[in-house]
Amino acid sequence: MGNAWASIKFLLIAGVGLFGDGYLNITIGLVVPILGYLYYDDNKNKVPTIPQDVIKGALSIGMIFGQIGFGLFGDALGRHKIYGKELILTIMGTLLLILMPWHNFGHIGVVAWMFCFRFVTGVGIGGDYPMTSSLSAEKNLFRSRAKLVLLVFASIGLGGFTGGIVNLVLLAAFKGAVYDNVYHLQWVWRLQFGLGLVPLALTLYARLTMKESKPYQQYVATETGLVGKDVRGLKQQFEDFRVYFRNWKHARTLFAVSAAWFLFDIAFYGVNLNQSVILTKIGYGKGPDPWTTLWNTAVGNIIASSAGYLPGFYAAIFLPDYMGRVRQQWVGSAIVAVLYAIWAGVTNHTSTGGLIALFTLSQFFLNAGPNATTFLIPVEVFPTRVRGTAHGIAAASGKAGAVLTAFAFGTITDRIGIQGVLALFSGIMALCALVTLMIPETKGLSIAQIESGELYGEDEGVAASVPGSETSSDEVRLDQDRKDGGSSTVKEREAV
Numbered sequence: 001m002g003n004a005w006a007s008i009k010f011l012l013i014a015g016v017g018l019f020g021d022g023y024l025n026i027t028i029g030l031v032v033p034i035l036g037y038l039y040y041d042d043n044k045n046k047v048p049t050i051p052q053d054v055i056k057g058a059l060s061i062g063m064i065f066g067q068i069g070f071g072l073f074g075d076a077l078g079r080h081k082i083y084g085k086e087l088i089l090t091i092m093g094t095l096l097l098i099l100m101p102w103h104n105f106g107h108i109g110v111v112a113w114m115f116c117f118r119f120v121t122g123v124g125i126g127g128d129y130p131m132t133s134s135l136s137a138e139k140n141l142f143r144s145r146a147k148l149v150l151l152v153f154a155s156i157g158l159g160g161f162t163g164g165i166v167n168l169v170l171l172a173a174f175k176g177a178v179y180d181n182v183y184h185l186q187w188v189w190r191l192q193f194g195l196g197l198v199p200l201a202l203t204l205y206a207r208l209t210m211k212e213s214k215p216y217q218q219y220v221a222t223e224t225g226l227v228g229k230d231v232r233g234l235k236q237q238f239e240d241f242r243v244y245f246r247n248w249k250h251a252r253t254l255f256a257v258s259a260a261w262f263l264f265d266i267a268f269y270g271v272n273l274n275q276s277v278i279l280t281k282i283g284y285g286k287g288p289d290p291w292t293t294l295w296n297t298a299v300g301n302i303i304a305s306s307a308g309y310l311p312g313f314y315a316a317i318f319l320p321d322y323m324g325r326v327r328q329q330w331v332g333s334a335i336v337a338v339l340y341a342i343w344a345g346v347t348n349h350t351s352t353g354g355l356i357a358l359f360t361l362s363q364f365f366l367n368a369g370p371n372a373t374t375f376l377i378p379v380e381v382f383p384t385r386v387r388g389t390a391h392g393i394a395a396a397s398g399k400a401g402a403v404l405t406a407f408a409f410g411t412i413t414d415r416i417g418i419q420g421v422l423a424l425f426s427g428i429m430a431l432c433a434l435v436t437l438m439i440p441e442t443k444g445l446s447i448a449q450i451e452s453g454e455l456y457g458e459d460e461g462v463a464a465s466v467p468g469s470e471t472s473s474d475e476v477r478l479d480q481d482r483k484d485g486g487s488s489t490v491k492e493r494e495a496v
Contacts, residue, residue, distance in 0.1 A: 007141045013210065014136055015155035016203045017128035020090055022159025023196040024121060028056055030167050030294075030301060034189045037182050037290045039110045045290065049410035051111045057406030058115040060269070062093075062122020063129075064396040064403070070127030071392020074134060075385060076237035077224040078216055083131050084207035089124030091200055093117050098190045126399065130392040133379040137387070138213035138447065145447070146320035146376055150313075153375050157313030157367060159196075164301045166195055171295050178291045185290070219384040219451050240385045249456045253381050254390055256438035260329065261374040261398030263432040267336070267425040268366055269402040271359075300356075308360035312367025319368065324443040325377050326436060332369010333433035336362055340426035344419045370432060374398060380442040383451045 032055060036046045047055070066086060074082045097117040100110070136149045170188045177184035221232035245251045287293035319328045343358040378394040379387060413421050440455050449455070 003141075009206075010139060010141060011152060013203050013206045014132045014152045015158075016199050017087055017090070017125070017132055017155075017207075018153060019155040019159035019162075020087075020196060020200050021125045021128065022156035022161075023163040024090075024094060024125065024159075024193065025059055026160035027163035027167060027192065027196075028059070028118075030164070030298060031189045031192060032056065033294060033297065034185050035110065035114075038185055038189075039105065039107065049414060051107065053407040053410050054111050055114045055118070057403050058118035059122035059125065060399045060402040060406055062119035062124075063126030063399045064122075066123035066126025067129050067392040067395040067399065068389075069123075069392075071130030071388040071390075071395075072234070072237065074131050074388035075220075075240075076232065076234045078212050078221070079131060079135050079138075079388075080210055080212040081224065082127075083135065083210050084204060086124045086127030086131060087200055087204050087207055089127070090121050091124070091197055091204070093120030093122070093124060094193055094197055097121065098194050102186055126395070129375075129395040130388040133375060133391050134384075134388045135210075135213055137379045138215040138384065140214075144321050145380070146325070147317055149376050149379060150317040150320070150372050153372060154313040154317065157310045161302075161305045161310045163192070163196065164298060164305050167192055168295075168298045168302060171291065171298055175291060179289075182290050185294075215384045215447055215451075237385075237389070241389055244383070244386050247456075250382070253439060254393065256435055257374070257378045257381065257390075257394045258397035260370070260432050260435045260439070261378075261394050262401040263428050263435065264333070264366075264370045264374050265398040265401035266405045267340070267428050267432075268371060269405050271362070271366075271425075303356065304359055304363060308363030309367060312364040312369075313372070315364070315368040316372035320373070320376060321443065324441050325373050325380070326439050326441045329370045329373035329377070329439075330433050330436045332365050332371075332373070333429050333436060335365045335369070337426045337429035337433065339365065340422045340429060344422035344426065347419050347422070370429075370436075377439060377442070380445075380450065381440060381455060383453075384447075 032047055032052055035055075036043075040047050066089070070082060070086055094117070097114065100113045100117075105113075132152060133149060136152045137145055139148060142148045167188075170191055171178075174184055174188055178188075223231045225231040225233055245254060287296050316328070323331075339358060339362045343355070343362065346354065346358075374394070378391040382390040409421070412424070416424075442450065442455060445455060452458075
């Protein structure tokens with residue numbers, strides 16, 4: 001009973017940050033149309049393309065900084081010293097976003113306010129990626145590392161789905177008020193974001209007091225800090241990173257996981273950040289008045305999420321240990337490439353039902369395949385001392401793709417239409433499938449085996465004595481330093 005409660009507790013604590021990602025990130029596509037009715041009545045109640053891109057891309061830009069920064073500090077100072085700080089930023093940024101002035105606020109002010117505080121929120125959400133993924137991989141709660149990591153990751157899907165439900169409930173609650181005065185939509189979007197903060201606030205203390213992971217203590221260090229002679233800090237972290245990725249096999253893998261995530265996020269966020277646009281194209285956005293238009297978009301979002309988006313997250317949990325991580329990512333990417341190609345070809349020649357079916361299938365295979373594995377693989381293919389940093393770099397590469405699509409989607413769609421965009425996404429997912437073939441398979445390997453370098457056909461404990469070994473003497477020395485308490489390397493450099 002104790003182990004079961006410990007597992008549930010960890011899932012709740014770790015999952016809540018990613019829940020916030022899904023809730024606060026994906027639902028911006030439902031909020032932007034509301035902002036059009038409130039602040040852009042002089043532009044046919046629609047936020048122009050470039051301001052839309054800026055608002056949607058702000059969070060992803062912030063996430064890039066959070067993913068790299070928190071990943072680096074999580075490796076340098078330990079998970080327990082950093083975990084929880086990202087949640088503080090997420091809560092603070094969203095609260096300030098909600099406090100945007102209600103009256104006499106021009107177009108530039110709206111965009112600047114939304115960008116600034118969604119950026120702050122993004123830094124916090126981005127920091128959650130390397131921290132939560134590393135802690136999940138280093139916990140031994142289930143017999144399967146992949147199942148635990150992906151069960152936590154599925155909180156993103158749950159957050160996105162919950163955001164859609166909340167949007168629907170709020171629109172229903174304010175229906176009469178909105179018909180009387182469209183300005184009452186102010187309450188809808190502010191409550192939409194505010195309610196998403198409740199689970200984050202409830203678990204903040206538990207994150208801040210979480211203990212250090214055992215693999216970090218065993219393989220990296222027990223004493224860390226930004227200052228002090230006998231503690232591990234940023235200086236040794238940079239050295240660990242430099243030495244480890246000087247090996248071309250390790251560097252190639254980091255490139256592959258980063259490139260795959262970058263390509264995937266272009267297609268994934270191109271669809272999800274612009275759900276209101278996509279749903280309008282397939283018949284779930286048009287209405288005779290503002291409330292009906294927003295309601296149709298919300299209903300279409302729930303339908304798509306229920307049929308493909310959320311089920312894909314949970315289906316992905318059971319696939320890595322059955323078919324392998326690399327195969328799961330390759331197959332998922334290939335299937336989505338085909339679906340997007342079909343969708344592009346039949347957009348103007350099929351019914352609304354056919355289009356929603358293609359949208360749903362695409363969402364399912366995106367989330368059951370590369371969406372899950374791009375999160376899982378980077379946390380498994382590298383040892384503990386660089387796990388957070390490497391995962392942060394890969395995740396930041398993905399968000400660079402999200403930023404690209406956030407800023408370019410509207411402009412490109414205006415020029416080549418939704419058919420051309422879908423054809424482009426098809427080619428990008430095909431490239432993602434090809435890059436995936438460069439990644440080594442971690443199925444069946446334990447944390448100890450990954451730590452020893454077995455994944456790359458090397459064993460750090462014996463590599464130095466084997467002629468022709470690709471594990472450098474520097475790497476062996478750093479490994480011994482960590483076993484001695486993580487401080488001898490610092491002492492040696494100071495002596496020199």
